[in-house]
Amino acid sequence: MPGPFDYSIWILCILLEASVVVCSLLRRSFRRYFTLNLYMLASLATGVGRYVVLARSGLNSDEYTYFYYYSDAILTICLYFALMGLYSFVLEELGAATYVRTFSMLLLAGTALFSYGVIHQSENRMLTLYVFELSQNLYFVGLVLTYLLWGAVLKLRETRARVIQFILSLGVYFSLYAANYALDNIYPNLNYIWVHLPQLISTLLPIAWCFAFLRFSEDARLAPARLAVIPR
Amino acid sequence: MMPAIILVVSLAALLQFFVSYCRSIIAASVKQPLSAEVRDVTGISRAASGEDFLRVVQLLQLCPARPQDRGEIRAVDAYFRLLSFLQSALGRIVPALVSWTDAERGQCTYFAAVTLERRIAFSRDLLAQQMST
Numbered sequence: 001m002p003g004p005f006d007y008s009i010w011i012l013c014i015l016l017e018a019s020v021v022v023c024s025l026l027r028r029s030f031r032r033y034f035t036l037n038l039y040m041l042a043s044l045a046t047g048v049g050r051y052v053v054l055a056r057s058g059l060n061s062d063e064y065t066y067f068y069y070y071s072d073a074i075l076t077i078c079l080y081f082a083l084m085g086l087y088s089f090v091l092e093e094l095g096a097a098t099y100v101r102t103f104s105m106l107l108l109a110g111t112a113l114f115s116y117g118v119i120h121q122s123e124n125r126m127l128t129l130y131v132f133e134l135s136q137n138l139y140f141v142g143l144v145l146t147y148l149l150w151g152a153v154l155k156l157r158e159t160r161a162r163v164i165q166f167i168l169s170l171g172v173y174f175s176l177y178a179a180n181y182a183l184d185n186i187y188p189n190l191n192y193i194w195v196h197l198p199q200l201i202s203t204l205l206p207i208a209w210c211f212a213f214l215r216f217s218e219d220a221r222l223a224p225a226r227l228a229v230i231p232r
Numbered sequence: 233m234m235p236a237i238i239l240v241v242s243l244a245a246l247l248q249f250f251v252s253y254c255r256s257i258i259a260a261s262v263k264q265p266l267s268a269e270v271r272d273v274t275g276i277s278r279a280a281s282g283e284d285f286l287r288v289v290q291l292l293q294l295c296p297a298r299p300q301d302r303g304e305i306r307a308v309d310a311y312f313r314l315l316s317f318l319q320s321a322l323g324r325i326v327p328a329l330v331s332w333t334d335a336e337r338g339q340c341t342y343f344a345a346v347t348l349e350r351r352i353a354f355s356r357d358l359l360a361q362q363m364s365t
Contacts, residue, residue, distance in 0.1 A: 140238055147245055150252070164256055171249030179242035185235035207303050208253075214300050215260070222259050 002059070009199045010047065016206035017044040023213035029162075032218075035085030036166065036209065039078040043202075046071040069131040076138040080108060083145055083170060089163050090152050107145075111137050136181045143174035161220035162212050169208030176201045254311035257304045258339050261346040270349045280345060282337025285312055288344040295351035296358060305347060312340040 002010070020040045024030045030037055050068060057063040084104040088097050115134040149167055158164065177198065184194035271277060274288050289309065319333040 140242075143242060143245055146249075150249070161256070161260065165253070168249050168253035168256060172246060172253055175242045175246030175249055179239055179246060182235040182239035182242060186239065211300070211303050215304075220260070222256055 002054075006196070006199065009203065010051070013199070013203050013206070014044060014047040016203055016210065017041075017047065020206045020209045020213065023210050027213050027218075029213065029218065033085070033166075035082045039075070039082040040206065040209070042078045043075055043206075046075055065128065069128050069135070073131045073135050073138075076135045076142070077108065079170075080104070080138055080142060083142055083149070086163065086167055086170070087145075087149055087152075089160075090149060090156065090158050090167075093156075107141065108138075111141050139174055139177045139181060143171070143178045146171040146174050159221040159223065160218075161216040161222045162218065164222055165212035165216065166209060169205060169212070172208075173201065173205045176204070251311065251314075254307050255336075257308060258311075258343045261343045262339065264346050264349075266342075266345055267349060270345055270352070274345045274348065276341070276345055280338045280341040282312070282315075282334060282341060285337060285341040285344060288341055288348060292344060292348050292351060295348065296355050298351060298354050301347055301350065305344070308340055308343055312337060315340070 017040045021030070021037055021044070024033055024037055049071065050064075053064050053067045081104075084100060087100045087104070091097070091100060112134060115130060115137050146167065150171060152158075153164060153167060180194055180197050180201065184191065187194075266274075266276065273291060275284060276288075289305075292305065315333045315336050319330060319337075323330045323333070
């Protein structure tokens with residue numbers, strides 16, 4: 001069963017996710033950043049749902065295992081839509097929203113097919129393996145897409161401070177998750193570390209988004225050239 | 233092989249996103265002028281130097297913390313440590329890196345001084361509220 005540390009991080013994460021939604025409502029930005037809020041609400045519901053299933057069925061039950069992996073896949077897809085929402089913001093002046101939606105759907109379908117291709121020879125618990133593989137691949141695809149989006153921000157000289165903060169924090173989040181999955185594959189004997197790290201990582205995104213809502217107004221601007229690692 | 237490639241790509245991206253994120257936090261405070269009072273306290277007369285960062289952070293810890301600036305101070309503190317590490321580890325091999333890290337460390341100090349200014353104002357507001365009740 002999870003210990004006091006796990007429960008503390010769990011509760012903290014749920015509170016932080018609720019705070020993001022409250023902050024966006026207070027700043028009257030809920031509808032504008034709907035996909036980000038949708039992800040936070042989905043994450044909040046998942047956190048509560050996991051607790052209920054855990055309390056009812058136990059950590060080692062099939063119910064909890066299935067619920068955990070399926071909810072994780074759904075959350076990753078929601079985060080993927082949040083990322084596409086950010087793409088729409090950055091590319092809105094180019095009128096490329098339709099292309100972004102089409103491309104994101106194709107990429108999602110492609111990742112799902114690729115994940116199926118990786119595990120289709122496995123006979124045991126194929127569906128759970130598929131969901132795990134899909135999540136893992138979506139995190140890496142998310143990282144690559146966030147990197148491309150950051151490139152677009154620099155190229156198109158996007159100046160909205162909030163949007164920049166959302167994108168950069170999402171980049172840090174995806175990078176940490178992708179690195180964690182990779183380390184889990186390289187050093188499976190250190191599994192106890194790679195299992196607990198995502199809990200800590202998952203608190204970073206709501207903290208950063210809360211900060212972005214509270215610290216920056218919708219009109220706040222930043223010079224993107226100042227943010228590039230190599231000065232432009 | 234594939235996980236190793238993913239790990240390298242992820243860590244490279246993480247470094248770049250983290251640096252840009254910290255720079256975005258710092259950039260938001262660069263335009264704010266420092267009051268004469270904070271300049272006196274911190275000893276920042278003209279350009280802020282990286283050497284003063286730890287001292288300004290110590291001063292920050294003496295003031296009551298504002299809940300909304302804890303996260304950003306931690307992020308910038310981690311960024312400052314990363315810059316110091318880069319300077320000491322690669323400074324001799326890549327001399328151009330020294331001037332860049334010096335400038336960045338100076339910006340970190342300026343950010344800490346601006347945060348100190350905000351905390352002083354916050355403490356005064358708290359005191360004023362207590363006096364009025």
